[in-house]
Amino acid sequence: MQESICAPICPLCQRPIPEGVPQSLHHLAPKLKGGKGGPVVLLHHICHKEIHAALTEAELARDFNTPEALRNHPRRAKFAAWMAKRPPDFMSKVSGRRRRQEAFGESIFRTMKARGLPEATPRAGPNREGFS
Numbered sequence: 001m002q003e004s005i006c007a008p009i010c011p012l013c014q015r016p017i018p019e020g021v022p023q024s025l026h027h028l029a030p031k032l033k034g035g036k037g038g039p040v041v042l043l044h045h046i047c048h049k050e051i052h053a054a055l056t057e058a059e060l061a062r063d064f065n066t067p068e069a070l071r072n073h074p075r076r077a078k079f080a081a082w083m084a085k086r087p088p089d090f091m092s093k094v095s096g097r098r099r100r101q102e103a104f105g106e107s108i109f110r111t112m113k114a115r116g117l118p119e120a121t122p123r124a125g126p127n128r129e130g131f132s
Contacts, residue, residue, distance in 0.1 A: 011067035
């Protein structure tokens, strides 16, 4: 008699993680925030990338340190609904990190403007005119 082997279930999208599909271990408490050696969960790699694309390490440690909290985050819930329509081996680029970087750049721009600093500083280097 042969036993059936069940694929693990991704706690974010609640779908099976079949053998051969990229997967990742997610530290529920980020390692940088004291979670080294703490509990981890197995996720689809795309689900793991989605978590880190929008949430900072501090947010993960403070507010989203359980699978339930991650699932209940508004963006995660929308992502899980979107993923439910995809095949188990689906991979895609995850947006979010770029938005965070753009927001960070905008805050630097506002700070420079408030301090009366020039909006753009030319980069100096050996390939610019006037430099040898």
